Amino acid sequence: MGLQENSYFLSAGESLLCDQNERFLFTEAELESLDVEVRFDLPEISNKSYRIAVLKDKGKCLLLGALDLRSALSQTANEDEFSVLSAAAQVVTWHASFKFCPRCATKLIMDEADLAKVCPSCGHHQYPRLSPCIIVLVRKDDKCLLAHSSKFKSGRYSTLAGFIEAGESAEHAVEREVMEEVGVKVKNIEYVCSQSWPFPHSFMLGFMAEYSEGEITPDGEEILSADWFSVDDLPTIPPKFTISRQLIDEFIKNV
Structure with missing residues (x-):
């Protein structure tokens, strides 16, 4: 997997994305031509930082489709790699599944400080589900x-x-x-x-x-x-x- 700090996972819908070589970590420069909806940080793993960029549309890039998550997990070299990939997959599922406030149905927005979404109407916070x-x-x-x-x-x-x-x-x-x-x-x-x-x-x-x-x-x-x-x-x-x-x-x- 070759973890590189400050790399980006990419997603569209509920899936992590990969290129034709099944690569699923991308650089800041590779995001420049993509239509990114939102970016957010993952929890640090062994004091290293990783991010997710959620695309509005897979569009015109190197990406060919959804990552085979089970296969990718089976090829991780250590617990850190497993944890980073697992966290990315779970956060992507959360982001795709929780769009509206469960209390008042207002569209949620990303919290500025935490890995969470907040309702601009009633203030309810929605954290990644476990x-x-x-x-x-x-x-x-x-x-x-x-x-x-x-x-x-x-x-x-x-x-x-x-x-x-x-x-x-x-x-x-x-x-x-x-x-x-x-x-x-x-x-x-x-x-x-x-x-x-x-x-x-x-x-x-x-x-x-x-x-x-x-x-x-x-x-x-x-x-x-x-x-x-x-x-x-x-x-x-x-x-x-x-x-x-x-x-x-x-x-x-x-x-």
Whole structure:
């Protein structure tokens, strides 16, 4: 990816844009011929600054279309690169999705100080949206519980995940989601790591948990199949840039 400070991500609509070489960071000079609607700063990553320029129209430039975000994330070299690209994608989605004030329907404008939009009529501030989620690897002796979701490609298995509901702790969400999706109770829930996940604006809190009781019973809607797998017979699992893979790798390391 080759992060260069003060580079620009470009977007039109809800997509980040790239050129014919799948390049998606551009210089100030390359923006001169483009019709830019608005520019704003991303949160700093490792004390480095990056910006987004939102185009009114893709128009007459080197850009050919929308960036394949999953592919680009899979090619990031480190956590900084992943974080910058994830932040850019989530901010673009937010900018495209929140145009009007949810209180009075006035068109929002960019805040001059913060990464936010403000209503010029009632003063309401709208910040980039984050949806907190849990993701958990359940262990049972030397095996782990992996599931095939209705959203996955054929043969792909991963950890269990779900959104945290209003008023709910992350730990309770782990217990609830595991029970709802596969009918199993868990104990000894331990936090491991987190990851911002831009599909479209999830914030994943990763946990390990131990099996307590129950028989695996997939819900048949979100989860089509699930089973216990040992290190020697793992199915097709998610790529290394995902938090689910980090949890699986942590399990493998400690078996």
